[in-house]
Amino acid sequence: MSDLISALTGRGLEPVTDADVLAAHSVDHAALVLPGRAAALVRARSTEEVSAVLRVAAEFGAPVVPQGARTGLAGAATAVDGAILLDVSPMDRILSIDPVNRLAVCQPGVLNAAITVAASEFGLRYSPDPGSWQISTIGGNIATAAGGMCCVKYGTTPEYVLGLEVVLASGEVMRCGRETAKGVAGYDLVRLFCGSEGTLGVITEATVKLSPVPAGRLSLAAVFGTTADAGRAVTAIMAAGAQPSLLELIDNVHLRALEALRPMGLPTEAAALLLVAADANPAEELAAIEALCTEAGASEVYRATDAAEADALLESRRNAYHAMERLGTVLVDDIAVPRSRLAEALDGVQAAAARHGVVIGVIAHAGDGNLHPNIIVHPEDPASLEAGRAAFDEILEMALAMGGTITGEHGVGMLKRDWLAKELDPVNLAVQRRIKSALDPLGILNPGKVLAG
């Protein structure tokens, strides 16, 4: 037994070193990100245990990779050599729900969906809804600043985090933020930890905002023959001051993949389908949006007449990734561009696909200009892999050239750490590194994630 393992055991922890278990815990949902060899897995049950792990890690200079459900798509939870995999998913209790102050206090391993279930008895919900909401944890959502479908109206995860308990690299336990609706005492450390992907500290408790459940929701689907028309519709909807609670785009590649997965009469010849939902005055809002879609050139518009029909429409969107998986391994990309350039970005992705001879389907949080080009590769074929990676890189270049970002919501992780320096200016990058050093002087927290080594 190594000294590191002995030290962990000596602190009352139960490190797992079984090779199969370690291998299973060494990856997240990022395809093709290669893990290093972890030294041990510790399943933490309390803040004290998290602190103990970090104290041992600091003593040994051992890297620590914080993990939740490992549903991330950028390799932020991927093992690095010699790492202690610190799994906080056993810390899965909702500690309190306060309906008057509209707060929930949660341990990090609580599933996103579980918060909404618990809040629903008070007519409240936890709004942010990443695609993974039924399987991802609130700790991971916060650590990756997760987005989702309702962001176009309701914003992303960080806007819903009021307070955190964080264990620092030193093992010290810190509270930041507050329990009040407003508060500006000192620097906003809560926001610094949001999206820091486990590189600045380990989140062990979160106080999140709850919101009233909208009274009703309706949706529509609009079919477009060209990406330009679909893009024009999105632009028109947002420029008109509409506030859709969801504004998603499914491209032709996905429409065909979805129909192949389960025939449901999707328009497989269309260039794009827009899905739009509204939840304030839904009938009135959707009537206005329908008119804008038609004006932009929609060939057909289907209105769901009740919530059940609306949910069915959205189900196809939720199955998009699954449908693509039947075509090969999915290399998931995630760019955001100014929403006015959506059509241009869609066309750019297909140009890259054609150039490299790969299949790429795009689903997009269209209202936010956030595109997920899903690139199909066949890892057993090196040429396919190379072509997929070349297309992946070209898409990131394109996003930057359009004034966009290399990651709209999935994060940097290991997948895009070399790209960060292309998006941020050198002064910004230097500040990022200074902050990392200020909080983790030994560099033991999730090294090689976000910032390249």
Next chain:
Amino acid sequence: MSDLISALTGRGLEPVTDADVLAAHSVDHAALVLPGRAAALVRARSTEEVSAVLRVAAEFGAPVVPQGARTGLAGAATAVDGAILLDVSPMDRILSIDPVNRLAVCQPGVLNAAITVAASEFGLRYSPDPGSWQISTIGGNIATAAGGMCCVKYGTTPEYVLGLEVVLASGEVMRCGRETAKGVAGYDLVRLFCGSEGTLGVITEATVKLSPVPAGRLSLAAVFGTTADAGRAVTAIMAAGAQPSLLELIDNVHLRALEALRPMGLPTEAAALLLVAADANPAEELAAIEALCTEAGASEVYRATDAAEADALLESRRNAYHAMERLGTVLVDDIAVPRSRLAEALDGVQAAAARHGVVIGVIAHAGDGNLHPNIIVHPEDPASLEAGRAAFDEILEMALAMGGTITGEHGVGMLKRDWLAKELDPVNLAVQRRIKSALDPLGILNPGKVLAG
């Protein structure tokens, strides 16, 4: 001419050293915060000039106090000894309005209200509405993470800031954030600068989100005989899942001061008046809110029947501070407590007032649990000053004891820097200091603000 002044002049800057001008620029709106003796005032007209000032300051180890309209209430813009007062208010151009992407790019000296005026031709507005919105700058709003009345529904300033250009202590110019609706590339430096009160860098450009102007707004005023009833009404409104666009409380002291300022038939015998506005389905929303107010014990409820009448109701709220100024010098406090404890906080403030024999009126952003106890002092009378300060401190202690914060929206500045250590735990405070050192190793940026020296 001192070496510092020569160096500024040598960089093509025009430092002002006139004693009267310096004195006028050495304070903000925080009563009783004593300024130090500034060395010079520089009115910067460009990012390059801001950078030049910081390079000179770094060379001389001279403190720099960034300033906008100096309407802050916590002394963040107050002069310190030997400081260069760096006024960025001449940088007052709106650089672009993009209605499709709902963005405005502004120099820091643009007034909050000017953004909304410019955006209004596109049916958009800049939502955050601090009380000072007509006279405060966007740079100052961001540097103080300013709140306002519509926060209860629309959130505070930081939620509306997408990107920043910042000049660091070294004089280097950095961009952070993005122009897209979503983006998670690297640590959230934008949020770190929001509320940092000029201690980490000088904001020289901001990209802010614009929002659709709500179609209509209505409001009501509800009269309560006891603070407990008013508090119960607020609790009931928020627990019912209502989303008022404004939920303000005016206490008895303010009602009487307002009526004395300009008789308008306010209920001067009431313990509190609640002002509530709604802007989604206003008639329907206010009917529900009226019922909740009546149920909680409101003695009367007035509904405004149109927008003009609604605005007139709100006018009294906006005059509250002005009305109190007629009673003496106003020491403005700013606490936030869990909104469920609003009544308890109101009673606690009056207990402190009675105990110290001072007049304190409270106006509150009630829906956010954010109270502004306005303490009347007579600076020429040392006993009055001492009593006012004792009450001020007691109110902060009370907020902390109630799980609240020492500042809901005005910031720490010089006024509350010694209180920060009472709110934050020692580990948090140490992290705040490490971040300050990482960004400003020489400690020249607004020293003695936020963090005590």
